[in-house]
Amino acid sequence: MIALKEIRKSFGRHEVLKGIDLEVEKGEVVAILGPSGSGKTTLLRCINYLERPGSGRIRIGDVAVDCGHPSKKEIHRLRGRSAMVFQQYHLFRHKTALQNVMEGLVVVQNVPKEEARQRSVELLEKVGLGAKLDAYPSQLSGGQQQRVGIARALALNPDVILFDEPTSALDPELVGEVLAVIRKIAREGITMIIVTHEMAFAQEVASRIVFMDDGAVIEEGAASEFFRSPREERTRQFLRRMTPEAVYNI
Amino acid sequence: MKLDPAFIWEAFIKLLAAIPTTLEITAVSVGCGFVIGIVTALARIYRVPVLREISSAYVTFIRGTPMLTHLLMVMFGLPIAIDALSGALGLSFSSVQVPMIGFAYVAFSLTAGAYMSEVVRSGLLAVNRGQIEAAYAVGMTTWQALRRIVFPQAFASALPNLSNSLIGMLHGSTLAFTASVVEINAKAQIVASTNWKFFESYIAAALIFWGLTIVIERLTALLEKRVARYDRGGVA
Numbered sequence: 001m002i003a004l005k006e007i008r009k010s011f012g013r014h015e016v017l018k019g020i021d022l023e024v025e026k027g028e029v030v031a032i033l034g035p036s037g038s039g040k041t042t043l044l045r046c047i048n049y050l051e052r053p054g055s056g057r058i059r060i061g062d063v064a065v066d067c068g069h070p071s072k073k074e075i076h077r078l079r080g081r082s083a084m085v086f087q088q089y090h091l092f093r094h095k096t097a098l099q100n101v102m103e104g105l106v107v108v109q110n111v112p113k114e115e116a117r118q119r120s121v122e123l124l125e126k127v128g129l130g131a132k133l134d135a136y137p138s139q140l141s142g143g144q145q146q147r148v149g150i151a152r153a154l155a156l157n158p159d160v161i162l163f164d165e166p167t168s169a170l171d172p173e174l175v176g177e178v179l180a181v182i183r184k185i186a187r188e189g190i191t192m193i194i195v196t197h198e199m200a201f202a203q204e205v206a207s208r209i210v211f212m213d214d215g216a217v218i219e220e221g222a223a224s225e226f227f228r229s230p231r232e233e234r235t236r237q238f239l240r241r242m243t244p245e246a247v248y249n250i
Numbered sequence: 251m252k253l254d255p256a257f258i259w260e261a262f263i264k265l266l267a268a269i270p271t272t273l274e275i276t277a278v279s280v281g282c283g284f285v286i287g288i289v290t291a292l293a294r295i296y297r298v299p300v301l302r303e304i305s306s307a308y309v310t311f312i313r314g315t316p317m318l319t320h321l322l323m324v325m326f327g328l329p330i331a332i333d334a335l336s337g338a339l340g341l342s343f344s345s346v347q348v349p350m351i352g353f354a355y356v357a358f359s360l361t362a363g364a365y366m367s368e369v370v371r372s373g374l375l376a377v378n379r380g381q382i383e384a385a386y387a388v389g390m391t392t393w394q395a396l397r398r399i400v401f402p403q404a405f406a407s408a409l410p411n412l413s414n415s416l417i418g419m420l421h422g423s424t425l426a427f428t429a430s431v432v433e434i435n436a437k438a439q440i441v442a443s444t445n446w447k448f449f450e451s452y453i454a455a456a457l458i459f460w461g462l463t464i465v466i467e468r469l470t471a472l473l474e475k476r477v478a479r480y481d482r483g484g485v486a
């Protein structure tokens with residue numbers, strides 16, 4: 001379903017991604033863990049072409065792009081296959097919750113307005129915001145905004161949803177409601193790649209864990225295995241710092 | 251000499267006839283200036299080769315010289331250019347056929363364009379980068395993202411400055427007098443030329459400009475309420 005091959009990305013002379021390979025099957029939930037600055041955000045942004053990889057290949061579904069010399073059209077098609085949930089939500093500020101969810105359907109996918117509206121209302125109800133259809137982002141809490149962001153991503157019916165630390169900008173008491181929504185859609189078999197610092201959540205919701213450090217994949221494995229018996233020393237160090245003992249028992 | 255309040259009123263009534271001319275000059279220069287402003291601002295923000303350098307030079311030159319200078323240069327320069335072009339193409343068109351107000355339109359559009367370029371640019375830069383990224387992530391093309399997401403927000407944040415530009419051009423339109431265009435201020439001079447009651451006549455002109463400015467301010471406030479309601483959390 002998704003295949004990344006040898007993805008490289010540099011900012012100036014600083015190589016941030018040093019040849020990333022990653023494959024994700026349909027319906028899989030993959031959590032990417034790793035210390036701050038290890039390149040997790042950059043990797044997600046490359047998959048969505050918000051950042052232009054220096055080289056490598058990206059395939060999502062039937063769209064394959066050679067990052068060396070992609071055409072505008074290919075990039076556009078690739079973007080059509082994924083959706084992104086941003087750390088800072090990035091809801092369209094001048095549009096209501098409902099309009100935010102409808103926008104992509106109407107403008108990009110040319111779905112008739114009435115149908116788009118109906119689907120969007122359903123999705124907002126699904127994320128628990130059926131009562132906030134006409135609220136602007138400035139009138140919503142962080143948790144509510146992020147749930148709109150998730151509905152907006154779901155509306156596009158993408159092959160994969162990319163989550164970049166969806167809860168790390170939230171006040172602690174709002175984290176739970178967003179994780180609950182992600183958990184719910186994970187159970188529906190939607191393919192997801194989630195960058196997160198919530199270890200317990202990753203262990204629970206992800207089928208596979210990818211650990212990145214310094215622009216490279218250090219270790220990956222089934223979630224149960226990964227937390228119980230990490231193979232690499234760097235992984236162990238990271239987990240020791242990040243995890244309460246209850247989750248981390250070696 | 252004594253103030254003659256009755257003549258203020260008399261002049262006021264006569265000046266009303268010149269309002270359309272003033273508004274035409276203002277509307278044309280702000281309308282064209284807005285288009286020029288958008289194009290030059292985009293050229294500078296997106297670093298379009300050549301167009302970007304031209305835009306920057308244009309903006310610094312126009313903002314660095316008086317509006318009256320623009321009018322004089324257009325009035326005396328444009329006919330030379332028109333006649334040369336017309337001659338080269340073997341046309342019978344001559345610059346004397348261009349109405350004087352046409353030079354005011356061109357000159358003031360250039361003036362407004364440079365100032366509005368800055369207004370548009372700061373409006374566009376005020377839109378969070380995340381907004382256009384979200385638009386891309388949703389699958390929009392650059393043009394869709396600009397039109398649907400960036401421009402509306404940029405417009406909302408530029409509105410107070412756009413309104414200031416409009417008021418500036420309204421007041422600046424008095425310079426069209428130099429091109430023998432009879433706008434409000436020129437009319438005031440003409441009205442007073444028979445009895446020399448210039449002060450009364452200019453007071454009447456001032457009142458009209460003040461009134462027009464207040465109308466613009468009110469309209470801006472109304473528009474601001476509509477356009478920027480998402481920021482103040484009106485509605486719902």
Ligand SMILES: Nc1ncnc2c1ncn2[C@@H]1O[C@H](COP(=O)(O)OP(=O)(O)O)[C@@H](O)[C@H]1O
Nearest residue numbers: 011014016034035036037038039040041042043
């Ligand atoms: N636009 C950018 N320009 C320059 N350096 C960047 C940019 N974005 C990210 N970086 C650098 O790339 C590295 C990886 O960043 P990032 O992908 O955000 O890491 P993570 O999400 O794992 O914390 C960091 O060293 C960061 O400073």
Ligand SMILES: [Mg+2]
Nearest residue numbers: 040041042165
């Ligand atoms: Mg990050």
